[in-house]
Amino acid sequence: MATKCLVFGTQCVAKSDHSQPKTGELAYRKGDILTIMRTGTGKEHYKARHNTTGEEGLISATNMREREAIRVDPSLSLMPWFHGKISGPEAVSKLRPVEDGLFLVRESIRHPGDYVLCVGYSSQVIHYRVMYQHSKLTIDNTQYFYNLIDMIEFHSKHKGAIATKLLKPKDKEGTKSAELELFNLVLFCCPLAVFEGDYIGQKVAVKNIKCDVTAQAFLEETTVMTKLQHKNLVRLLGVIVDNGLHIVTELMAKGNLVNFLRTRGRFVISTGQLLRFALDVCEGMEYLESKRLVHRDLAARNILVSNEGVAKVSDFGLTKVDCKASDNAKLPVKWTAPEALKKEKFSTRSDVWSYGVLLWETFSYGRQPYPKMSVKEVKERVEQGYRMEAPEECPPTVYALMRGCWEAEPKKRPSFHKLQEKIERDCLEIDSNPGQVARSEPEPTRLVRAGSNGSGS
Structure with missing residues (x-):
């Protein structure tokens, strides 16, 4: 740990007591948890805050071990009361002996895609169909919910359209409530x-x-x-x-990249800055690529900009499982690779396709891709070989990269590592020739020479 660089917010556990601190140092006991605030006076010293006392001071990294990441018990569930696809009679047997307010939720067998709320009341089990309408859930077409958790929370406090408040969940066998186990995970x-x-x-x-x-x-x-x-x-x-x-x-103070570009425009943001945003995203994606992680929803709306103007990839852990895996209508068609749309084959190379669309968004200053085309038209025409034209004033090498990202055969698309190398070259050239990116002049020919084929293969 002594040689490891600790970043802001890292939590550490003290390996031994430090009860007689010198001036400026922090006192702590073995097992205390401390949070890194910034680098201190030496290579292995950091300014830290004691999580219990709130006191701040210098600590030595040699006397610390990094606190392990959150470990999640695989049996933990956000919906322990959800029993999946079971029949009505099975639900009744699970709710015996019947108590007022005892409940579970199951998938509807008769109406696929809907759910059933099963509630004990007056010594019997009442089954309420939960319908999926307009991307929301409802029992009575009056009260609508984003998800089952919201619905259960509401009916735990209000009777609403059902016979009784939900008082006691019937947990599925083998599950534990994540809410009870992890309530204080983050203070x-x-x-x-x-x-x-x-x-x-x-x-x-x-x-x-x-x-x-x-x-x-x-x-x-x-x-x-x-x-x-x-x-x-x-x-x-x-x-x-x-x-x-x-x-x-x-917190990313400047919001998402789409709004950042739209509210400033080409007279405020230079080509060089656009390239740096593109490089920022590419470096983040190259890191995910090295970890063999697939984003699945890479788009400018999911890129956030820090107060310092650094672009960062967000929502990279939220798209592994779609709400309704079989519902292709939920996929962001204009950003999704053809093989992912047709066969649900997601990979780093399908992320590369999306990155090409993100490049187009960036160099068009936040325009919606495939302008004036419906989702249906996009799917049909892209399959037939159509590709978007270059945004106005887009450097030719950047457009070549876009076209490389949009190769129909995934294996022909460049890796994020290759894309990063090419964008870095363009950034270096702009840094060394800042006067050549003035908006009033045509794009310089030097950009055509740098990685002119754009295939990355």
Whole structure:
């Protein structure tokens, strides 16, 4: 650990007591948890905050071990009361002896895609069909919910359209409630929906995951996601399990890349800055590529910009499982590779296709890709070989990269490593010739020479 660089927010566990600190040092006991605030006076010294006392001071890295990432028990469930595809009689047997307010949720066998809320009341079990309409759930066509967790939370507090409040969940055998087990996983509390706040002295963002299946899948992947550390990935700090799943990340003050570009435009943001955004994203994706992780929803809306103007990839752990895996209509068609749309074959090379569309978004200053084309037209024409034309004033080498990303055969697309090398060359040339990127002049021919074929193969 002594040779390892610790980043802001890293939590460490003391290996032994340090009860007689010198001036400026922090006192702690063996087993105490400390949070790194910044690098201190020497290579192995850091400014840290004691998680219990709140005191700050210098610590030695040699007396610390990095706290392990959140470990999630595979039996933990955000919906322990969800029993999957069981029949009505099976649900009744599981709810015996019947108690008022005892409940479970199952998939509807008679109406695939819908659910059934089974509730005990007056010594019998009542079955309420939960219909999936307009991307929301409803029992009575009056009250609508984003997901099952929201519905259960509501009916635990209000009777609404059902016979009784939901008082006691009947857990599926072999599951445990993640809410009870992990409630204090992240020390961040607010009774309302929170989008911004403070955590250990750092501004953070909190995002509620509305899709039940995605939230459960993300919970299972938390150990992996908290281990990912890269300057161009939005850092996951932890999760809150309270009436669903909320993820806590570093705050990206300038919002997503689409809005950042649209609100500033070509007279504020230079070609050089666009290239640096493209490089930032590529470096983040090259890191995910090295870890053999697939994003599945790479688009400018999922790239966030920091206060310092650094672009970072976000939502890279949220798309492993779609809310309804069989529902292709939910895929972002204009960003999704043909093989992923047709055969659900997602890979790093399908992410590369999406990166090509993201490049187009970036160099068109946030325009919607495939302008004036419907989703149906896009699917049909792309399959027939259609590719978007270059955005106005886009450097030829960048457009060549886009075309390389849009090769129909995934194996012919460049890797993110190759893309990174090519964009770095363009950035270096612009850095060494800043006067050549003036908007009033045509794009310089030097950009045509740098990686002119754009295939990356």
